[in-house]
Amino acid sequence: MRKTKMQFSLGSENIITVLLLVAGAILPFFLSTYRVSIFSYFFTSAILGLSISFIWGYTGIFSFGQAAFFGIGGYTYGILSKLFDNNALTPVALVAGVALAAAVAAILAWFMFYGGINDVFVGLITMCFTIALSTFLGQTAGSEWKIGDVSLGGFNGITKIPTLYFGSYKCDKVTFYYVTFLILAAIYIALLLLKKTKAGYSLLAIRENRTRSELFGYNVPKIQVIVFTIGGAIAGIAGVLYAAWGNYITPSNLDLSASTLVVVLVAAGGRKNPTAALIFTIAYSIIANTLSSSGSQYALVILGLILILVILFVPNGIITAAFDGIDSAWRKFTGKKTESEGGETA
Amino acid sequence: MSSETNEKVLLELIKVSKQFGGIQAVEDFDLKIQKGDLHCLIGPNGAGKTTVFKLITGQYPVSSGRIKFKGKDITSMSASKRARIGMSIKMQVPGVFEELTLRENIRIAAGNYTNAADLDAETERLIKLVKLDTIGNPPVRNMSHGQQQWLEIAMALSSNPEILLLDEPAAGMGPEETAFTADLVNELNAQGLTILFIEHDMDFVKQIARNVTVLHYGKKFAEGTVEEISNNPAVKQIYLGNV
Amino acid sequence: MSYLYQFCNNFSFLILSAIGLSIIFGMMGIINLAHGEFIMLGAYITTFLATAGVPLPVAILIGALGTGVFGFLIDRLIISHLYNRPLDSVVATWGISLIMCQGMRILFGSSIPGTSTPLGSFSIGDGKYSVYRILLAVIALLVVVAVYFIFMHTKIGLHARATMQNSSIASSMGVNSNKMYALTFAFGSALAGFCGGLYAPTMSITPDIGSNFMMESFVTVIVGGTNPLVGTVLSGGVLGLVRSFLEMNMGTFAGRVGLLVVAILFIRLVPKGFSGLVDNIRKKMEVKKHAKN
Numbered sequence: 081m082r083k084t085k086m087q088f089s090l091g092s093e094n095i096i097t098v099l100l101l102v103a104g105a106i107l108p109f110f111l112s113t114y115r116v117s118i119f120s121y122f123f124t125s126a127i128l129g130l131s132i133s134f135i136w137g138y139t140g141i142f143s144f145g146q147a148a149f150f151g152i153g154g155y156t157y158g159i160l161s162k163l164f165d166n167n168a169l170t171p172v173a174l175v176a177g178v179a180l181a182a183a184v185a186a187i188l189a190w191f192m193f194y195g196g197i198n199d200v201f202v203g204l205i206t207m208c209f210t211i212a213l214s215t216f217l218g219q220t221a222g223s224e225w226k227i228g229d230v231s232l233g234g235f236n237g238i239t240k241i242p243t244l245y246f247g248s249y250k251c252d253k254v255t256f257y258y259v260t261f262l263i264l265a266a267i268y269i270a271l272l273l274l275k276k277t278k279a280g281y282s283l284l285a286i287r288e289n290r291t292r293s294e295l296f297g298y299n300v301p302k303i304q305v306i307v308f309t310i311g312g313a314i315a316g317i318a319g320v321l322y323a324a325w326g327n328y329i330t331p332s333n334l335d336l337s338a339s340t341l342v343v344v345l346v347a348a349g350g351r352k353n354p355t356a357a358l359i360f361t362i363a364y365s366i367i368a369n370t371l372s373s374s375g376s377q378y379a380l381v382i383l384g385l386i387l388i389l390v391i392l393f394v395p396n397g398i399i400t401a402a403f404d405g406i407d408s409a410w411r412k413f414t415g416k417k418t419e420s421e422g423g424e425t426a
Numbered sequence: 427m428s429s430e431t432n433e434k435v436l437l438e439l440i441k442v443s444k445q446f447g448g449i450q451a452v453e454d455f456d457l458k459i460q461k462g463d464l465h466c467l468i469g470p471n472g473a474g475k476t477t478v479f480k481l482i483t484g485q486y487p488v489s490s491g492r493i494k495f496k497g498k499d500i501t502s503m504s505a506s507k508r509a510r511i512g513m514s515i516k517m518q519v520p521g522v523f524e525e526l527t528l529r530e531n532i533r534i535a536a537g538n539y540t541n542a543a544d545l546d547a548e549t550e551r552l553i554k555l556v557k558l559d560t561i562g563n564p565p566v567r568n569m570s571h572g573q574q575q576w577l578e579i580a581m582a583l584s585s586n587p588e589i590l591l592l593d594e595p596a597a598g599m600g601p602e603e604t605a606f607t608a609d610l611v612n613e614l615n616a617q618g619l620t621i622l623f624i625e626h627d628m629d630f631v632k633q634i635a636r637n638v639t640v641l642h643y644g645k646k647f648a649e650g651t652v653e654e655i656s657n658n659p660a661v662k663q664i665y666l667g668n669v
Numbered sequence: 670m671s672y673l674y675q676f677c678n679n680f681s682f683l684i685l686s687a688i689g690l691s692i693i694f695g696m697m698g699i700i701n702l703a704h705g706e707f708i709m710l711g712a713y714i715t716t717f718l719a720t721a722g723v724p725l726p727v728a729i730l731i732g733a734l735g736t737g738v739f740g741f742l743i744d745r746l747i748i749s750h751l752y753n754r755p756l757d758s759v760v761a762t763w764g765i766s767l768i769m770c771q772g773m774r775i776l777f778g779s780s781i782p783g784t785s786t787p788l789g790s791f792s793i794g795d796g797k798y799s800v801y802r803i804l805l806a807v808i809a810l811l812v813v814v815a816v817y818f819i820f821m822h823t824k825i826g827l828h829a830r831a832t833m834q835n836s837s838i839a840s841s842m843g844v845n846s847n848k849m850y851a852l853t854f855a856f857g858s859a860l861a862g863f864c865g866g867l868y869a870p871t872m873s874i875t876p877d878i879g880s881n882f883m884m885e886s887f888v889t890v891i892v893g894g895t896n897p898l899v900g901t902v903l904s905g906g907v908l909g910l911v912r913s914f915l916e917m918n919m920g921t922f923a924g925r926v927g928l929l930v931v932a933i934l935f936i937r938l939v940p941k942g943f944s945g946l947v948d949n950i951r952k953k954m955e956v957k958k959h960a961k962n
Contacts, residue, residue, distance in 0.1 A: 142756060195937050200700065200755060204891045205936055211884050212929035219922035278537040278545065285534040288523040295483055295521070297509035297538045297585060336883060340702060340763055347760045378775070384767030391761045392750055 092406050093355050097272065100358070104261050108254045116257045120325050122365040123260040127318035129346050129361035130267050130354055135311035136343070137351035138274070140287030141304060142199065144339045145206030148213050149185055149312040151334030153177040153319030155217070158238040158329050162230045167245040170324070174244065177320040178313050185312020186305060193301040193308070198290065210339045217331040237330030244324045260321050264358075267314060271354040283307060348390045350397020359399050435497075436461045436620050437482070437589055442491030444477055444644075451477045452644045454491070459589065464615045465622045466631050466652070469641035470664060475624045476518055478641065479591055482622075483515050484508045496588065510538070514587035518594050518624075520574045524567040528558065528577060531566055535581035548584070556580040556610065572603035579610065590614065592623035596630050608633045632656060640664075672917060674798055679916075680909035681802075681809035685867060686882040687889035687901050688812060689860030694890055695897040696833050696853045699748065699758045703766035704886060705879025707858050711736040711865025713773065716874050719784045729866035733859045740858020744851045752850055766879070773876040780875045787870060805867060809905075812860070817898055829853060884925070888932045893943050903943040908932070 108116045128150055135141045160173035188209060192202055221234025232238065244251040244259065251259055274280045285293040286300055294300050323329040332338065342361070349360025368383070394401040439457040443450070452474045459465050467475050480486045482493065484505035492501045500508055515521075523531050532549045540548045553559045556576040566574060575595060582590055595611065596604045604627070611634050615621050625631050631638065631652065638655040640647040648661050655661055690704045701707075715732035719725050743765060751758040786801050820826035832849040864882070872878060889908060893900025911931050916924035939946050 191937055197937065200698070201891075201936065203700070203759075204887070205933055208888060208891060208929045208932050208936075211887075212926050212933070215884075215922065215929070216926045219926075278533075278542050281530070281534045281537045284526065284530070285523070285537075288525060289521065291485065292517070292521040292523070293534075294505040295485070295509055295515055295517075296535045296581065297506050299504070299506045336880065340759075344760045344763050347757070378771075380767050380771035381775070384764040384771070387764035387767070388747060388761050391757050391764070392747065395754070395757055 092403050092410065093353070096359075096403070097268075097355055100355070101265055104265065108257055113253050117253055117325075118369065120257045120260045121322070122362050122369075123257075123264045124318045124322040124325065125342070125365050126358050126361045127260075127264050127267060127321070128315055128342050129349075129357045130264075130271060131311045131314035131318065132342055132346040133351055133354045133357040134271060134314065135307055136346065137353065137357065138271070138280070138287060139283045139304065139307045140290075141308060141311075142203040142343075143206045143308070143311070144203055144343060145185070145188065145210050146311065146315040146342060147334040147339035148206070148210040149181040149315035150319035150322070150338075151213060151217070151329070151331075152184055153181040153316030154323035154329035154333060155232075155238065155319075156180045156316075157320040157323045158241040159227050159230050159232075161242050161324075162238070162240070163228045167242055167250070168247055170242055170245045174320050174324075177323075178316040181316025181319065182309050182313035185315075186309040189305040189308035189312075193304040207336070207339065210334055211336055214331040214334045214336075217334075233330075235331060237328055237333075238323075239328045241323050241327045241329065243327065256325060260325070263317060263321065267317075268354055268358060344387060348387050348398060350400030353397065353400050353403075356397050356399030356403070360397070434460050436463075436495070437622070438494040439478075439482070440492045440494070442478075442481055442493065443489045444474075444481055444486060445489045450644055452481065455641075455644070455646055457639060457646075459620060459622055461620055462615070462618060463620055463622075464611070464634060464636045465620075466635035466638045467622065467624045467641060468626075468628075468631060468638060468655075469647070473641040474644040475641055476593060477644075479515065479593055479624065482591060483513060509585060512585070512588035513591070514582035514585055514589070515591040516575070516578045516582050516593060516595060518597070520571075520578055522566050522574050522578050522581070525565065527563050527565050528553070528561070528569065529563050531577060532581060532584065536584035539585045552580040552584055555583065557606075570603075572599050572607070575599070575607070576610065583614075587619070589620045589622060592621065594624055594626060596625065596627055604630060628656070672913060674802075675913040675917060676909050677806035678802055679912045680905055681806040682868075683885055683889045683905040683909055683912075684809040684813065684901060685805070685864040686886040687893070687905065688816065688897065689857040689864065690886045691890045691893060691901045692816070692860065692897040693854055693857035695894075695900070696829060696857075697752065697850055698755045699751075699854075700755065700762070701857070702759060702762040703743075703769060704762075704861055705881075705883040706766045706769035707736055707740060707861035707879075708865035708868075708882050709773065709876065709879040710739060710769065711862025712869040712872075712874055712878060713777070713781070713865075714862070715866035715869045716781060716783055719869070720782060725784070725787060725870065729863065729869075732866035732869070733863035736862020736865070737855045737859025740861075741851060741855035743858070744854040748854055749847065749851065752847070770876050770879065777876075780873060783872070783874045784870045801870070808867065812863070813898070813902055816860075820898060825852065885928070888928055892932050892935050894946075896943075896947070899947050900943045903947070907943075 107119060111119070128146055131146050131149075132143070135143055135146075154177070156177035157170075157173045160176050161170045164170075164173065188206070192205060197205065217232060217237070218235050220232035221236070223231070225232045225234075230238065243256065249255075274283075282293070282298055282303055285296065285298060286303060290300050319329070319333070322333070345361050345364050346357045349358075350356030364383075371382070390398045435458050437457070437459040439455055442452060442455045442457075444452040455474075455478065457478075467478065469475050477486065481488050484500075484503060484507075488501060492499060494500065495508070495511070495513065500511075523534065526534070529549055532552050533545060536545060536548050536552065550559070556579055558573060558576060558580070561569070561573070566577065569577065575597075579590075579592070579595070592611070596607045599607060608630060611621060611623070615634075623635075625635075635652045637650070638652050639649045640655060640658075640661050642664055647664065648655060648658055650658070686708065689707070690701055693699055693701050693704075711732040713732075714735045715725075715728045718728035718731055723731070747761055747765065748758060751761055786799060791798055791800065818826075820830060828844045829849055829852075831844055832846045865878075868882075872881070889901060889904050892908060893902075893904035908928055908931065912924045912928050915927040919927075
């Protein structure tokens with residue numbers, strides 16, 4: 081019986097997945113170029129959200145550090161693309177940004193997980209790390225903080241960052257939309273597929289019970305380091321794309337509220353489910369964007385209230401709960417026949 | 427001691443001690459488990475039985491002493507490495523993943539030792555082994571206490587271990603479930619698996635154990651065959667007398 | 670002398686801003702992300718009363734009390750449903766902090782008129798020292814002593830310590846752990862409010878002043894570990910030293926960043942912070958005593 085429910089929950093999620101991908105692919109045909117461009121920005125938040133879903137939802141590593149890796153990606157891309165001063169080399173800056181974010185994540189992870197630090201303490205260390213980085217970047221206004229002739233710019237950050245180019249082809253507006261969309265879709269699909277693989281099960285094991293996994297022969301710290309590094313790389317991609325999209329990056333992209341916001345959003349959407357994380361981060365971006373452009377001062381109050389209500393009443397996340405709701409309605413509608421069907425596939 | 431007997435020793439603890447803060451949990455504890463043995467560790471509450479298990483599996487580092495497994499010194503080996511070279515445990519509090527289904531649990535345990543292609547077949551084999559193949563695929567939290575214990579035994583067997591440690595395999599079970607567990611343990615042992623277990627229930631111990639070690643205040647109190655121990659008056663006084 | 674002054678300054682700031690957070694974290698395992706906003710609330714209440722003519726010390730105490738009551742309400746309404754779910758409480762308290770910060774802005778605008786720092790200042794040599802700042806250091810010490818007294822010498826403190834060590838055993842012995850948690854949360858909130866009240870005269874009062882305290886209080890608690898007393902005092906002391914040294918020699922920003930780097934390194938070497946370190950040392954000494962006997 082229980083299994084049936086799960087089967088169908090996966091079913092409705094699959095339908096939503098396909099719908100989301102199709103919607104993403106055809107969106108530019110229905111919206112103005114300006115709106116399409118805004119959606120590229122939402123997608124960078126969604127990629128950041130997926131990095132949390134991967135390390136926290138899949139593996140149980142609670143991190144406030146994703147905003148830092150986002151920042152490292154963005155700053156690296158900004159600095160290098162301006163240093164190169166050659167648009168054809170922007171993809172190199174992209175790769176470097178991702179690589180550096182991954183490398184820093186790997187070092188931090190090695191430092192923590194081989195030191196036996198876990199759970200809420202990982203959250204605290206990554207929080208410190210993030211604040212340290214943003215504090216440091218915030219005080220780089222002076223002329224001594226220059227790399228080549230690129231100024232780090234203190235609170236104003238780095239501006240006039242070039243967008244991505246492929247050869248001499250400038251990748252902006254709708255093209256840029258498709259680049260971010262494809263990257264987002266690739267990461268998202270990879271996460272969905274991962275669930276069913278052996279590697280996916282080892283992450284699940286660690287999330288559910290570290291000690292037990294160790295006794296089943298899993299090298300827990302090693303797997304945690306790998307996961308955290310990949311999570312850092314994903315956040316790094318998001319940061320690079322953000323910097324290329326907006327042509328700027330500032331310390332506020334990685335301050336305390338930026339680093340907690342993304343965690344909170346994924347938690348509220350449903351952290352164990354990448355689809356839920358994806359939908360909720362994008363939905364939040366849309367709502368926040370609309371509210372702030374309508375100028376309502378109640379926007380943040382409403383958001384805070386939503387978060388509290390979600391945690392109190394649907395602790396598994398609002399989108400996950402919605403999937404379950406749709407599925408049970410569907411089961412009632414189709415009756416018992418489908419139940420036995422589900423049992424067979426079990 | 428002749429080299430011949432040494433070869434038969436699968437697991438050996440030599441003067442193992444463990445302190446927690448000011449508390450001496452295990453003191454100068456020696457233990458030898460022969461290949462193929464069905465050995466029981468008994469003792470009153472707080473005697474340090476579970477601590478000994480955790481020292482063997484590597485969950486705790488020893489304070490002093492050495493542990494040998496298959497003739498190799500594993501004292502400073504990590505828990506996951508010990509598991510991979512043939513040591514498996516069923517913990518006292520069921521160490522199953524409650525939020526996951528029966529098969530997901532087995533797959534997690536077996537995933538480390540089985541090719542992706544064989545994983546389904548291996549999963550079914552293990553489920554059959556502990557006779558859980560008739561209940562479908564429920565989430566583990568909906569399974570009975572006994573079923574959870576057997577599931578964990580199946581998970582522990584997924585690595586094809588050379589020694590299986592069972593921490594109170596029959597705890598909290600009804601008579602029927604206990605009998606089934608005893609059969610299961612006997613059957614596994616008959617197939618050549620060395621088993622070391624902790625148990626409170628003396629009837630259960632008599633049903634299956636061959637050799638018994640008695641632990642008292644972290645020290646070895648007595649050792650012998652199950653008959654010797656159950657007729658030992660000193661053991662009766664500290665332990666059996668209270669049962 | 671100026672080094673000492675700087676140290677007192679940093680020490681009292683770290684201790685006062687962290688103690689409330691630390692008590693809640695140590696007792697309940699909850700990271701209160703709204704801690705900064707609780708401090709802000711205390712500062713607002715104090716400032717309103719002080720500008721209305723209430724003597725400052727009274728205003729500060731009412732600020733602390735008001736924040737404590739507010740904390741109690743928040744606990745009953747929200748936090749009490751999240752005991753044993755520490756990660757969920759992170760999300761909830763973040764929501765609370767959003768509402769408080771923006772709510773204050775809606776109610777009272779982006780800043781309110783403040784009160785000036787009382788008691789003036791004096792100079793020794795080239796240095797100019799604020800009497801109020803020195804008083805704050807004294808108060809920080811008094812707070813520590815008071816918290817110590819409450820925890821070690823009152824019945825409520827005993828129950829609190831029992832709950833902290835093992836809530837199920839404590840409740841089996843008749844301690845109502847839900848009540849203890851509610852009291853703890855209220856008490857931690859009151860201390861946050863007290864901190865806000867004390868620092869209200871030294872800064873301009875805006876809805877987001879909480880963020881000025883957040884980083885320091887978190888770092889202090891991280892380095893201190895779960896023991897609200899020993900941990901907070903030791904980590905406040907050590908971090909105060911580190912920070913003063915860096916600030917005097919390399920500037921304010923180096924002080925801030927250095928503080929964080931030290932915290933990260935420290936928690937890696939001593940995962941349970943000063944509380945764990947002290948525990949270990951104590952246990953080792955017991956073992957030695959044991960061995961002698």
